[in-house]
Amino acid sequence: MMNSYRNYLWAICLFLVFQLPFKASANEGYKLWLQYAPIEDSKERESYWAFFSQIKVPGNSATDAVIRKELQIAGRGFFPGEDFSSVGASTDPKIWIGKAASLPSSAADAMANKLASLTKDGYALFVRDGRVYVTSQTDTGLLYGTFGLLKAMQTRQPLASLDVTENPKIQTRMLNHWDNLNRTVERGYAGFSIWNWHRLPKHIDQQYIDYARANASIGVNATSITNVNANALVLTPVYLEKAAALADAFRPYGIRVFLTARFNAPMQLDGLETADPLDPAVQEWWKRKADEIYQYIPDFGGFLVKADSEGQPGPHNYGRTQADGANLLAEALKPHGGLVMWRAFVYSENTPTDRTKQAYDEFKPLDGKFKDNVIVQVKNGPLDFQPREPFHPLFGAMPETPLMMEFQITKEYLGQDTHWVNLASMWKEVLQADTYANGAGSTVSRVLDGTLHGYNHTAIAGVANIGTDRNWTGHPMAQADWYSFGRLAWNPDADIQEIAKDWLKMTFTNNPSFVEPVMDVMMKSYGILVDYMTPLGLHHIMARSHHWGPGPWVTGGRRDDWTATYYHRASEDGIGFDRTEAGSNALEQYAPEVREQWRNLDTISLDYLLWFHRVAWDKELATGNTLWEEMAIRYQRGVEGARWMEQTWLAQEGHIDEERFEHMRSFLAIQVSEAEWWRDACLLYFQQFSRQPLPLGVEKPKHDLAYYQDFRRFFVPGI
Structure with a gap:
């Protein structure tokens, strides 16, 4: 009787639960910018349907199958209720998607010049005799072109006037995952690693396929799937089999797999007595290992290596150079066409006089001494992914050695998972910086695309911000950073405002009442964050270890150069790190034209002032304010900017789905609160040295300095 009563109660509870107003249409952001929202305007729908209902995909490759599948997904989104089971098989197509070699002669003859301009994986979209053509020299280029066509539809461009030719400017466009084999992610703020090594190789999760779709849609064609703080186990057969399963899943999407190699793997895996790169036994070990990897992954991209940095083993352990270490692996990979991406983020085990000089000092003398399948991977700035840094002096300084960029898409030092900052603004600032290596116009972007020095290999990498959070990136707007990275990797000279507009339209809505104000926030968010965190060239003043929050x-x-005081050097007579001839002379590593711009205290951009100069608190700046006044005003300006961002977002209620609107609303409240925390903590700390009052208009801190210094946060993700 009691069991019957309990069963009755359970039945009632279940009935009530299923009457709750669950929303079948909840949008958690999983679809990223591939939303393929229904085309609701009747005229637009009719126009697009006239083309989309008749598509021909004549090829039979695995990538052609992927193209047909993507067209099905898109069609069911754009035109709910229509049947797309036979998409791509039209006998009288209005959209023709095929390689240039198989183009109908009428189209091929008319567009001969356009087709001749296509490079590997480039694509063309054009209209001829009322038919839309998507064509390329390669299967992967066709996939990129298909996504270009779908982007045109998502952003509501008329298909009848399409005329697009796109060639990637950089050959290898890759994501660097800092994912560990135990599924934690170093400096990741979007959950755990998406790679479930336990289930691999027998289970390919749908998220792996959707990851490949998203990357292909923005032209990313390579991925290193493990942490640069490498675990040698990934080079063993049990893990190579798992990596091969991922490579097989990614191959139809044009994505090659790279692995991170631990430099002393011969010792850890097979008990060799040394990992000396000049030791014949070590050289033979790596050759055998490379042969083994290519048996599992025939199109294996190569190795990404972090050596001689933050406890990672490297050639320094044996008195060898970085070129010796990189060339060891390059020789092993060369018969297979593999690349070595050797990170320039190295610094001595001893605290230097200026850590920002070390990569240049170590790599510049080695220019021309690396094998031809080595690319040196350089961070955007000479320190470590700070909110704002000058461009790295190695760019433009190694004409005989291919250099690639390393951007951080995840926001280790920029508010981590709750602050909205459009990283494309930072990246554009770096990409368009002039190195003056070959005179004016020698931009960092021209170093990367090979046009400045004639590099035989070109590449760019972004440290991925992807995890198991339902929306992939933790912060809804952090999806834009992944998207923008792909677009800038394809073309580092692209217009970031157009990139932002495309992303907003594809991800949320084409409604200009939403797109225009939110795009304005995106374009201004980077400057706002720098103001409330590290204005005037301040750097590395975050809390210890987890880098979340202020810690000036x-x-x-253990190391002075892991502290804030090492970098800002605040005292009663001033603040800043002197990197001119009178100080560490790091400025000497730049071209004369750059040195001339930055050495003069009165002409240097205030954005870099305290990076290169030590300045008295009462020094009057070009703004008419003293240094102290300008610092305080900028901190206040950053807080007010964060509040403006919040209010602008709140005004968008009703323009998009409730789920993502509310997610952003709560995150912006956090951002405003933490912007105030940054302002108050930093100004109170530095005021001890300036001994000056806060300028008019700068709000009084809510607590005293001891409160902020005593604040503790445990178990911050990403460490």
């Missing part, structure tokens, strides 16, 4: 007081410990 951080000092002491």
Whole structure:
């Protein structure tokens, strides 16, 4: 009787639960910018349907099958209720998607010049005799062209006037995952690693396929799937089999797999007594290992290596150079066509006089000494992914050695998972910086695309911000950073405002009442964040270890250059790190034209002032304010900017789905609160040295300095 009563109660509870107003249409952001929202305007729908209902995909490759599948997904989104089971098989197509070699002669003859301009994986979209053609020299280029066509539809461009030719400017466009084999992600703020090594190779999760779709849609063609703080186990057969399963899943999408190689793997895996790169036994070990990897992954991209940095083993352990270490792996990979991406993020085990000089000092003398399948991977700035840094002096300084960029898409030092900052603005600032290596116009983007020095290999990498969070990136707007990275990797000179507009339209809505104000926020968000975190060239003043929140007081410990005081050097007579001839002379690593711009205290951009100069608190700046006044005003300006961002977003209620609107609303409240925290903590700390009052208009801190110094946060993700 009691069991019957309990069963009755359970039945009632279940009935009530299923009456709750669950929303079948909830949008958690999983579809990223591939939303393929229904075309609701009747005229637009009729126009697009006239083309989309008649598509021909004549090829039979695995990538052609992917194209047909993507057209099905898109069609069911654009035109709910229509049947797309036979998409791509039209006998009288209005859209023709095929390689240039198989184009109908009428189209091929008319567009001969356009087709001749296509490079590997480039594509063309054009209209001839009322038919839309998507064509390329390669299967992967066809896939890129298909996504270009779908982007045109998502952003509501008329198909009848399409005329697009797109060639990638950089050959290898890759994501660097800092994912560990235990599924934690170093400096990741979007959950755990999406790679479920336990289930691989027998289970390919749908998220792996959707990851490949998203990357292909923005032209990303390579991925290193494991942490640069490498675990040698990934080079063993049990893990190579798992990596091969991922490579097989990614191959139809044009994505090659790279692995991170631990430099002392011969010792860890097979008990060799040394990992000396000049030791014949070590050289033979790596050759055998490369042969083994290519048996599992025939199109294996190569190795990404972090060596001689933050505890990672490297050639320094044996008195060898970085070129010796990189060339060891390059020789092993060369018969297979593999690349070595050797990170320039190295610094001595001893605290230097200026850590920002070390990569240049170590790599510049080695220019021309690397094998031809080595690319040196350089961070955007000489320190470590700070909110704002000058461009790395190695760019433009190694004409005989291919250099690639390393951007951080995840926001280790920029508010992590709750602050909205459009990283494309930072990246564009770096990409368009002039190195003056070959005179004016020698931009960093021209170094990367090979046009400045004639590199035989070109590449760019972004440290991925992807995890198991339902929306992939934790912060809804952090999806834009992944998207923007792909677009800038394809063309580092692209217009970031157009990139932002495309992303907003594809991800949320084409409604200009939403797109225009939110795009304005995106374009201004980077400057706002720099103002409330590290204005005037301040850097590395975050809390210790997890780097979340302010910590200008951080000092002491194992290394001086892991502290804030090492970098800002605040005292009663001033603040800043002197990198001119009178100080560490790091400025000497730049071209004379750049040195001339930055060495003069009165002419340097205030954005880099305290990066290169030590300045008295009462020094009057070009703005008419003293240094102290300008610092305080910028911190206040950043807070007010964050509040403006929040209010602009709140005004968008009703323009998009409730789920993502509310997610952003709560995150922006956090951002405003933390912007105030940054302002108050930093100004109170630096005020000890300036001994000056806050300028008019700068709000009084809510607490005293001790409150902020005593604040603790445990178990911050990403460390």
